[in-house]
Amino acid sequence: MSLIEQDGVTACYLTHAPLVRSYLRRFVPPQDIEDVLQVVFAEVWRCRHRYDPGRSLEAWLQGIARNRAIDYLRARPPATVSLDLVPEPRDHHDPVGHLGVRDQVRRALAVLPAPQREAIELAYYYELSQREIAVCLDVPLGTVKARTARALHRLSALVAA
Template sequence: MEEFSESYRAHAASVRAYLRRLVPVQDLDDVLQVVFTEAWRSRQRFDPDRSMRAWLLGIAHKRGVDHLRARAAPTVSLDVVGDPPGHDGRIDDQALADRDQLRRALAELPAPQRQAIELAYYGDLSQREIAERLHVPLGTVKARTARGLHRLSALLAAA
């Protein structure tokens, strides 16, 4: 037990410094404790002809990576995220107005035309992929897209 205390006093600072690069500060002490607990439990595997510091840093690396993998990545719903700012850092009111006008015009299209356009422009699908997804002939997708874009152009020009 004395050897463990000695090892902790001698190497805790360097293990902590190493972990600081991997682990968030708020989790640092927890992971440090895991490292030294594992070192104590697996002390019979330590080769005294090798460096104690290097052995501990190897354990620290593995436990730090394990800790990062176990954490859930923070995510934010796209509904909560605001619109991106304009080129000058402010919200571009005209872009918001244009987008709103486009949404209203799309809503006025017949459903098959709107669906083909949305899959092409927002879904980034080719016309062949749209045809496969909707289980319709390729010519039908082309006709719906062309008619929808023509009608959309007229709706936007009238607005």
């Protein structure tokens, strides 16, 4: 490794780390951004011979950052929370009727297959988009859409019964 190469990667880090850090904030939890950032620039160093100076350095760095963020997300176990731990909203107008519907929904959710229940919980309790659910569960977006649609259809039938 020549001193010129080392200085080039150091300059790249000093110049572009804020851009990459900002990009990673969209995918990686705040407490892990610096770790993923270091992995990104370690790969920049290892793969520096692959960079084409005729193309955008920022785009190349963001491509590497995207791939490392995906690797990070895939390595994490999916976050699940029991419905018993989710606080219930308060309805002061009709507390008895609301409790009955809530219990019906809870029983209906318990009947759903685990993948469908998980998609519904992530969408409605964690307010994740379908794309975010796909990344979280490491499944294709179409699979998330199908699971959600089937679950909602089944829930409406179960709650109406």
